[in-house]
Amino acid sequence: MANNQSNASDPASPSFVKTDRNGGGNQVEHVPVDLEIEAGEVQIRREGDSILHKPRPRVWDDYFAKGRRLAEDIPASIEDCPPQKRDDFG
Numbered sequence: 001m002a003n004n005q006s007n008a009s010d011p012a013s014p015s016f017v018k019t020d021r022n023g024g025g026n027q028v029e030h031v032p033v034d035l036e037i038e039a040g041e042v043q044i045r046r047e048g049d050s051i052l053h054k055p056r057p058r059v060w061d062d063y064f065a066k067g068r069r070l071a072e073d074i075p076a077s078i079e080d081c082p083p084q085k086r087d088d089f090g
Contacts, residue, residue: 018030039055063069
């Protein structure tokens with residue numbers, strides 16, 4: 001028995017989805033809307049007889065690519081002062 005809908009009232013209830021093979025031999029899953037992962041990429045791995053899909057971990061590069069995150073009164077850059085001359089220990 002296969003259907004393309006999950007049982008939203010019971011999150012522990014399994015869903016059955018259709019799988020296809022694309023031209024390159026990769027398997028494609030048709031995931032129900034209520035089980036979609038809101039991410040551009042997902043990690044996929046096998047764990048025993050199960051296959052797990054998780055959103056790609058967020059990295060700092062993604063965060064900084066989205067632009068400025070500081071309040072407007074904080075300067076975008078700070079002038080770096082030259083190093084101070086100090087006496088050697090000795």
